[in-house]
Amino acid sequence: MLRLSFGMTKNWKTKLIHSDAHAPEGFRALTTPVYRASTVLFTDAAAVTDTWKQYEAGYTYGLYGTPTVLELAARVCELEDGFRTVITPGGQAAIAMINLAYLQAGDHVLIPESVYIPNRDFAGRVLRKFGVEVGYYPPGASAGMASFLRENTKLVWCESPGSITMEVQDVPAIAEAAHRAGALVALDNTWAAGILFDAFAHGVDITMQALTKYVGGHSDLLLGSITVRDEALYQRLGATQQVVGCAASPDDCSLALRGLKTLAVRLAAIEESALTLARWLAQRPEIELVLHPALPSCPGHEFWKRDFTGSAGVFSVVFQRPFTKAQVEGFVNALELFEIGYSWAGVTSLAVAYDFHGVPNRPDYGHRIVRLNIGLEDVGDLKSDLEAALGRMK
């Protein structure tokens, strides 16, 4: 169509925008194309509609996901066995959006004391500002959960295992108590990669993952997911996503789709190395406690054994009491293969020292706790690295 229907020939500047040149058709590959788009085209004026419901109305706007984003959503949903998944720009964005979608002024939300700190901070700094009451409960609560629930409790968060202190929760018991009180249950299922714990089969209504971690798997992207149990929950979530404007990058989704292909082999290798190192560390005289869900020394180990199908590569160690903060930090600094940095679940082993002094309602670990992320290095080399660093603590 070099000529327009009204007879005019296209200027080269117009051709830059409306080209008649095409690549050959019939390309087939194993990868999902990266569709980047804000504008999505409608067939005619009457077809224009501003709805987030892409499954019903077709594609309407890039904010609600291009095919790359929606393929990732569908695949995460398939793995978690949920009703539908929404992709967010990061795990923390998923946490924020769940709170915004399912809470309103006058409601009460319950959060485990062991939760990822920014989750706690969103409740304390943002939800309270908008009239939501915020309460905390011990991660070990099971049947006793009922005493924390109120008439206006609308959402109960779980994170299992908890961040840094690694408490595994009795999610079915918490969900039962929450449901009896008319509250929804949301779970941060990041450690289990949405795989090692079948959240919906254990009573959870809404799951989120930081896909940044095991699904991405290579420390080079930020993404999150929210998966819901049913249509009614999906309606509330989609309507919230539309007005919050939380869009995910198709480029990052393409990397996450690639990450999914190797998730099984990465998780298996990481699980084996992490267990080897956790068991070895448990025998070391410098270590008081190994907080690995698959070890009996981890609070809630019995729930891991009952409910999980495997373990991931993040766990913590607590040093014996005499060790000072400087000695614990010295251990981390002496490691040569373990790098120091936030986030986890990539291929590189990491070590971060935390300080719980003065943090209310947390175990008495003080400055003695170090979280390890086990990567894909040779496990013998990692053990030698840990051994050398422990040897330098005296």
Ligand SMILES: Cc1ncc(COP(=O)(O)O)c(C=O)c1O
């Ligand atoms: C358990 C857990 N949930 C959520 C997040 C937030 O994920 P993101 O870094 O993608 O915002 C993190 C990040 O460290 C995490 O550890």
